[in-house]
Amino acid sequence: MVSKVLIANRGEIACRIIRACQALGLQTVAVHSEADTEAMHVRLADEARLIGPAQVAQSYLRADAVLAAARETSADAVHPGYGLLSENAAFAQSCRDAGLVFVGPRPEVIAQMGVKTEARAIMRAAGVPVVPGSDGAVADVASAQAIAREFGYPVMLKAAGGGGGIGMQVCHDDAELEKAFKLCAQRAQAYFGNPALYIEKFVTQPRHVEIQVLADEHGHTIHLNERECSIQRRHQKVVEESPSPLLDPELRAEMGAVAVKAAQALGYTNAGTLEFLVDGDRRFYFLEMNTRLQVEHPVTELTTGLDLVQWQLRIARGERLTVQQDEVAPRGHALEVRLYAEDPVTFFPSPGTVSELAWPDGVRIDSWLEAGAVVSPHYDPLLAKIISHGPDRAGAIARMQEALAALRVSGLKTNSPMLQRVLEHPRFQAGTFTTDFVNQELLAPAKA
Amino acid sequence: MPSVTSTMAGTIIEVSVGVGDHVEAGQDVACLESMKMQMYLQAETMGKVSAVKVGPGDFVNEGDVILELE
Numbered sequence: 001m002v003s004k005v006l007i008a009n010r011g012e013i014a015c016r017i018i019r020a021c022q023a024l025g026l027q028t029v030a031v032h033s034e035a036d037t038e039a040m041h042v043r044l045a046d047e048a049r050l051i052g053p054a055q056v057a058q059s060y061l062r063a064d065a066v067l068a069a070a071r072e073t074s075a076d077a078v079h080p081g082y083g084l085l086s087e088n089a090a091f092a093q094s095c096r097d098a099g100l101v102f103v104g105p106r107p108e109v110i111a112q113m114g115v116k117t118e119a120r121a122i123m124r125a126a127g128v129p130v131v132p133g134s135d136g137a138v139a140d141v142a143s144a145q146a147i148a149r150e151f152g153y154p155v156m157l158k159a160a161g162g163g164g165g166i167g168m169q170v171c172h173d174d175a176e177l178e179k180a181f182k183l184c185a186q187r188a189q190a191y192f193g194n195p196a197l198y199i200e201k202f203v204t205q206p207r208h209v210e211i212q213v214l215a216d217e218h219g220h221t222i223h224l225n226e227r228e229c230s231i232q233r234r235h236q237k238v239v240e241e242s243p244s245p246l247l248d249p250e251l252r253a254e255m256g257a258v259a260v261k262a263a264q265a266l267g268y269t270n271a272g273t274l275e276f277l278v279d280g281d282r283r284f285y286f287l288e289m290n291t292r293l294q295v296e297h298p299v300t301e302l303t304t305g306l307d308l309v310q311w312q313l314r315i316a317r318g319e320r321l322t323v324q325q326d327e328v329a330p331r332g333h334a335l336e337v338r339l340y341a342e343d344p345v346t347f348f349p350s351p352g353t354v355s356e357l358a359w360p361d362g363v364r365i366d367s368w369l370e371a372g373a374v375v376s377p378h379y380d381p382l383l384a385k386i387i388s389h390g391p392d393r394a395g396a397i398a399r400m401q402e403a404l405a406a407l408r409v410s411g412l413k414t415n416s417p418m419l420q421r422v423l424e425h426p427r428f429q430a431g432t433f434t435t436d437f438v439n440q441e442l443l444a445p446a447k448a
Numbered sequence: 449m450p451s452v453t454s455t456m457a458g459t460i461i462e463v464s465v466g467v468g469d470h471v472e473a474g475q476d477v478a479c480l481e482s483m484k485m486q487m488y489l490q491a492e493t494m495g496k497v498s499a500v501k502v503g504p505g506d507f508v509n510e511g512d513v514i515l516e517l518e
Contacts, residue, residue, distance in 0.1 A: 054507075055459070341483065349483035351457050377457040377482040 002077045002101055002317040003027060006070045007045065009081030010060060012368045012384060014041035017079050020309035029073045031066055033059035035376045040368045047073050054378045060084050063091045067098055077101035077316060086292040087114060103316040104270050105291050113289040123286045126265035128258055131277070131285040133200035141181045144199055145174050154202040157184050161194035170202050205280035205434045208232065209244050210273050211259035212300050214311060216321035221263050223256040224300050225330055231422055233347070233438045239422055240296035241335045242303045245393060245431025246278060255284055271312050295385070298366060302334035302389040334389045335396040337419045340381040344417040351377040352412035360403035363388045375412055383414060393431065397423055418442065450493050452515040454508040458482030462504055465515065469497045478514050489514060
């Protein structure tokens with residue numbers, strides 16, 4: 001029985017979860033730091049508890065403080081949102097030990113997926129493609145060449161003891177591999193005191209495409225299609241969409257089936273996401289699994305008509321997932337941009353106080369921002385997610401462009417001009433971008 | 449007296465110079481974290497550090513003094 005949910009998060013996602021609880025008739029408890037006393041999520045919730053000072057390590061990351069707040073308010077469930085404690089297996093276990101329903105998968109699954117090498121091994125055993133590699137040091141040039149020919153050039157040669165790009169080289173054929181092998185081994189020895197090298201297939205023209213899965217506690221698992229998230233800067237997603245311009249119905253069905261099979265092999269429950277790299281030949285490889293709600297979940301909601309957060313809560317309280325796979329067909333096209341408090345040119349953070357704010361019409365806004373809100377340097381710079389929906393990709397882009405042109409935020413800088421540059425770029429509009437897009441097209445000096 | 453001030457609000461991660469050190473114009477002297485991003489603060493002029501006003505973990509506002517130079 002779930003009747004009162006504590007939301008162990010802040011910002012836009014805490015507001016989003018509180019609204020989903022309200023729609024289901026559930027009571028809500030917000031937790032907050034001293035910096036967030038006036039924040040929107042605190043006012044939206046039925047009750048609120050202060051759990052510490054501004055620094056996340058002393059407030060939002062304090063599992064004991066969150067659990068104490070749950071006890072004091074007689075909450076019976078905890079929704080962790082994303083980030084913070086959401087992928088902390090020990091926290092999920094502590095919730096269970098305290099008799100609370102944790103809105104997410106079992107702690108053991110969170111732990112397994114949290115260790116990247118273990119996740120890779122489990123996924124490979126479940127029949128999920130991973131980036132092929134030697135899985136350990138290669139003995140000499142000849143054996144490296146044999147492995148490289150087996151999964152096909154180009155390959156990436158990497159120092160087993162290293163990191164930071166040192167002793168790392170892309171090789172396109174046997175001859176290049178032979179030359180690089182000696183050099184990389186020497187450099188690896190010099191830098192890391194260990195000449196051992198391993199090889200991995202080099203993923204060319206990589207795109208980041210992820211599959212949303214949803215599983216109840218009665219053995220029913222479905223996928224909710226893909227999200228295209230290749231527009232990133234420093235591994236931080238900036239623009240996401242669904243469907244991906246890269247996928248056709250066959251590849252979508254294949255990736256979806258693999259994701260469902262993997263989730264079933266894990267005994268996965270609740271919402272989760274399998275992240276893949278898709279290469280220029282449209283082969284896909286498992287990257288990692290996020291055992292929680294994703295920031296970009298709204299594009300899936302707008303194209304499937306399903307409320308993911310409500311389903312998370314319903315599944316957590318034991319309900320059966322009544323949606324069947326064949327009922328999940330993409331409807332139109334959805335696009336999400338992340339509005340950050342940052343300088344659009346230097347990308348430096350831009351904390352401050354919002355003086356004026358006018359949201360555009362015709363789009364979905366997931367945000368915690370309001371006039372007078374203080375954007376604190378203690379937290380991440382996400383101000384809002386703006387999500388547009390159209391009958392097709394061009395329609396969704398056009399609607400987003402209108403929205404960004406109409407957006408008014410003053411008191412701090414936002415990345416809106418940079419988002420507009422992405423949307424108007426011919427390569428973005430053609431749908432032919434890769435994960436290098438921002439570096440190649442927006443940061444590189446203008447070509448003569 | 450010249451000084452190095454913070455260019456934005458955030459938490460000091462590290463101060464890489466001490467009293468008596470000589471700093472060059474443009475040299476990184478401290479690391480600041482703001483909105484989960486780390487960046488370096490630089491000395492604008494050369495000089496000898498006469499005082500260090502902050503330490504790791506301290507919260508600073510825009511314009512707060514990090515170092516004093518002589």
